[in-house]
Amino acid sequence: MVLGRALILKTSGLPFVERFVRRSFLFRPLVKRFVAGDTLDEAMHESETLIGQNLTVTLDYLGENTKTEDEAIQARNTYIDILERIAAHPKKQDLNISIKLTQCGLDLGDDYAEKNFRQVLEIGQRSDTFVRVDMEGSDYTDRTIRMIEKVFPEHPNTGTVLQSYLYRSIDDTKRMIQLGARVRVVKGAYLEPESVAHPDKSKVDEKYIEMSQMLLQDGNYPAIATHDAKIIDALKAYAKAEGIDRSRFEFQMLYGIRRDLQDGLRDEGYPVRVYVPFGDMWYPYFTRRLAERPANAFFILKSLFKG
C-alpha cells in the first residue's frame, strides 16, 4: 500500500492525469464524498448539519501554491468572508478555519505571505475565531514554524499542524509547547524522501503517539487528527490513565471519512471537529485522499478498464 500511495502521489502531478481526473464523471461521486461543495454556502450548509449533530467544524477553502498576487489576494479575501460568516453565526464557537500559507502567497515571499496572513488573523481575532495553519510539504515546514513563532505573540488565535512522519517533528512539538500554540497532530499526507521522513509506517504511528502524549501533557488544547482507531484507543487510554480531562483536547477527522468513528467519539463525550473542505480547487486535496486509500482509486480504474 505504501507503493500505491507513492504511485498515486507521483502520477497525480502529471498534467494529463489531472485533466483526466478533473473531467471524468467516474471520480465525481468520490470527489463529492470528500469535498463539501464548490461554494461557501454549500460548505456552511454541510457545517450546519454537522453542528446540529453536536460535532464542530473547521472550514478549509481549497487551494495551494498561488502563483500571483491576484490569486493570493482572492484567497485572503475568501478567508475573510468565511471569518465574517462565522462571526455572525449563532454557534460561532463551533466553527473555525484552516488555511495554507502557500495559498496566502508564500511562494511569492515570506513577507508577502505574512502580510496577508496577519490581515486574516486580525479579522479572526475580532470574533475570537481560531485560524489554523495547515502543514504542507517539507519544503515549507521550517518557514511555517518560523511564521507561527513570529506572529503568535500578537495573534494567539493561531496554531499549526505537525506531521509525525517527519524526523524533525519531535523537536517542533517541543517548540510549539514552549510557544504555547495549539498543535494538530497528523501522520502527514505528502510524498517525502527518506532523508526527511520515516519510510516505515509503524515508526510514523509510534511517533504519532509520542507527539500526542507530549501535547496531551504540556500542550495547548491539542487536536488528535487521525482515523486510526488503534491510535485513538491508545490515546484515550493514555489520557484516562493520566487524568487528562476530555475537555483538554479534541479529536479531528476529515469530512467524508469514518463517520462511524466521529459519531462514536462524540457519543462517548469527546469533542470532535470535522475538517470541511470546499471550493473548485479540489484536485490536490482529492489526490492526497486517494493516496491514503489507494483501493478507492484502483476500484475506479478497474471499472474503467472493464467497461
Ligand SMILES: Cc1cc2nc3c(=O)[nH]c(=O)nc-3n(C[C@H](O)[C@H](O)[C@H](O)COP(=O)(O)OP(=O)(O)OC[C@H]3O[C@@H](n4cnc5c(N)ncnc54)[C@H](O)[C@@H]3O)c2cc1C
Ligand atoms: C483534520 C485533519 C487535518 C489534516 N491536516 C493535515 C495537514 O495540515 N497536513 C498534512 O500533511 N496532513 C493533514 N492531514 C492528513 C493526515 O496527514 C493523513 O494523511 C490522514 O489523516 C490519513 O492518516 P490517518 O491518521 O487517518 O491514518 P491511516 O493509517 O492512513 O488510516 C487509518 C484508517 O483511516 C481510514 N482512512 C484514512 N484515510 C482515508 C481515506 N482517504 N479514505 C478512506 N478511509 C481513510 C482507513 O480506514 C484507514 O485504515 C489531516 C488529517 C485530518 C484528519
